[in-house]
Amino acid sequence: MRKEEDFNEWYIDAVEKAGLSDKRYPVKGMNVWTAYGWKIMRLIDEFIRRELDATGHDEVCFPLLIPETEFKKEKDHIKGFDSEVYWVTHAGLNELDVRLVLRPTSETAMYPMFALWVRSHQDLPLKVYQIVNTFRYETKQTRAFMRVREIHFFESHTCHETEEDAQRQIEEDVEILDRIAARLCLPYSLLKRTDWDKFPGAHYTVGIDTVMPNGRTLQIGSVHHYRTNFSVPYGISYESEGGEHVPVHQTTYGMSERLLGAVIGVHADDAGLVLPPDIAPFQIVVIPIFSKDNAARVGEAAKALAGSLSAAGFRVKLDDRDVRPGSKFFDWEIKGVPLRLELGGRDLDGGVVTFARRDDGSKGTIGLADAPSGARLLLDSISASMLEKAKAAQASRIADAPGGEVPDDRVARIGWCGCEECGRRFEEERDLKILGTPFRPERFEGACAVCGKPANAAYAARTM
Numbered sequence: 001m002r003k004e005e006d007f008n009e010w011y012i013d014a015v016e017k018a019g020l021s022d023k024r025y026p027v028k029g030m031n032v033w034t035a036y037g038w039k040i041m042r043l044i045d046e047f048i049r050r051e052l053d054a055t056g057h058d059e060v061c062f063p064l065l066i067p068e069t070e071f072k073k074e075k076d077h078i079k080g081f082d083s084e085v086y087w088v089t090h091a092g093l094n095e096l097d098v099r100l101v102l103r104p105t106s107e108t109a110m111y112p113m114f115a116l117w118v119r120s121h122q123d124l125p126l127k128v129y130q131i132v133n134t135f136r137y138e139t140k141q142t143r144a145f146m147r148v149r150e151i152h153f154f155e156s157h158t159c160h161e162t163e164e165d166a167q168r169q170i171e172e173d174v175e176i177l178d179r180i181a182a183r184l185c186l187p188y189s190l191l192k193r194t195d196w197d198k199f200p201g202a203h204y205t206v207g208i209d210t211v212m213p214n215g216r217t218l219q220i221g222s223v224h225h226y227r228t229n230f231s232v233p234y235g236i237s238y239e240s241e242g243g244e245h246v247p248v249h250q251t252t253y254g255m256s257e258r259l260l261g262a263v264i265g266v267h268a269d270d271a272g273l274v275l276p277p278d279i280a281p282f283q284i285v286v287i288p289i290f291s292k293d294n295a296a297r298v299g300e301a302a303k304a305l306a307g308s309l310s311a312a313g314f315r316v317k318l319d320d321r322d323v324r325p326g327s328k329f330f331d332w333e334i335k336g337v338p339l340r341l342e343l344g345g346r347d348l349d350g351g352v353v354t355f356a357r358r359d360d361g362s363k364g365t366i367g368l369a370d371a372p373s374g375a376r377l378l379l380d381s382i383s384a385s386m387l388e389k390a391k392a393a394q395a396s397r398i399a400d401a402p403g404g405e406v407p408d409d410r411v412a413r414i415g416w417c418g419c420e421e422c423g424r425r426f427e428e429e430r431d432l433k434i435l436g437t438p439f440r441p442e443r444f445e446g447a448c449a450v451c452g453k454p455a456n457a458a459y460a461a462r463t464m
């Protein structure tokens with residue numbers, strides 16, 4: 001399957017061959033995470049936890065079920081999710097008086113509790129997060145990690161005294177994103193969504209998008225400013241010095257297993273996965289290259305090499321199976337292991353080990369005695385070059401198209417006056433989605449692609 005020719009088919013095939021997920025589970029869109037896929041997701045979750053813990057967020061865990069009465073308190077929110085939630089209507093043989101919804105996201109589970117937790121300004125800011133599964137009844141064609149019905153994701157929820165405090169939280173969220181994206185070697189763009197496409201109930205939404213090789217965008221996360229849209233109906237307020245009850249300003253931030261989908265889409269090639277070193281279950285595979293007369297000597301040395309690399313903190317696999325080296329290479333390429341070390345008799349004699357990089361296929365040798373420092377340099381270089389290449393590729397898939405003529409495999413930067421009528425007309429006529437306007441202002445000279453009036457930049461694309 002060629003990535004260039006049919007991205008969608010290629011993607012399904014790459015996931016399947018690498019054994020990341022088993023889609024044979026008898027509920028569509030609810031795939032089984034296999035051990036290898038889950039290891040990668042756990043590494044991603046670890047970075048998310050580390051970042052959120054370091055920025056003063058506390059991890060919590062809320063119930064999966066939300067009573068209908070709480071779910072329906074914010075009217076835009078329920079309108080947005082009405083058609084995609086799963087309901088629990090029975091407990092045993094009894095019909096429930098109050099139906100329960102499987103969380104599609106956790107605002108309506110958390111906010112009744114926040115109303116109890118927040119009393120005075122001393123309780124603020126309140127910053128919590130959880131890493132859980134959420135459920136959405138997806139009606140479009142499902143696809144592993146990209147479009148599923150049970151979604152593994154993290155969501156952070158914060159409460160602040162003022163709108164400006166909440167705005168500063170959004171800035172912090174963006175910094176956190178940048179650090180996580182660098183670990184995953186993922187380029188992204190930040191676009192303020194249109195009013196008709198923002199999160200149901202939000203004051204505004206910033207979408208985080210990555211462009212796939214077929215020119216379609218994949219939303220990998222979002223950040224929302226709620227102002228007081230939820231705190232008013234849920235009664236989350238603090239007592240001011242004057243004794244008044246002031247509603248808090250809220251934000252949320254969420255990213256899902258689509259991060260993994262994006263890593264596969266951006267980095268994998270026709271031979272299989274190409275994993276960024278920071279999230280590879282095995283960063284290094286050590287393969288002894290035996291001949292008949294040196295098997296014991298080479299085997300021992302390979303074992304010692306793998307041991308010294310593990311001791312230095314790398315995730316290492318020693319592949320000493322009794323199969324041809326060629327088929328071992330093939331297997332680990334499919335799995336995306338960033339660095340392969342081959343150790344044969346001639347390498348041993350020369351005091352070196354031969355390496356092959358998964359990202360660009362280049363080969364060379366490093367000294368056997370200081371293999372850990374050599375491996376560190378190589379893995380760092382792989383990370384840096386994967387990120388740089390991916391950024392360049394993403395930039396090349398974005399084209400200036402002031403009039404809105406967009407090649408099939410490109411994201412277009414168009415002119416848009418900002419009015420909803422022009423925006424919706426553009427989307428209908430071109431069969432494109434306006435992803436939004438740049439979160440960080442960009443210089444733009446041009447007119448609205450619809451009405452010709454003065455315009456700012458907006459991005460339009462086909463989405464995955």
Ligand code: ZN
Pocket residue numbers: 416417418419422448449450451452453
């Ligand atoms: Zn216009």
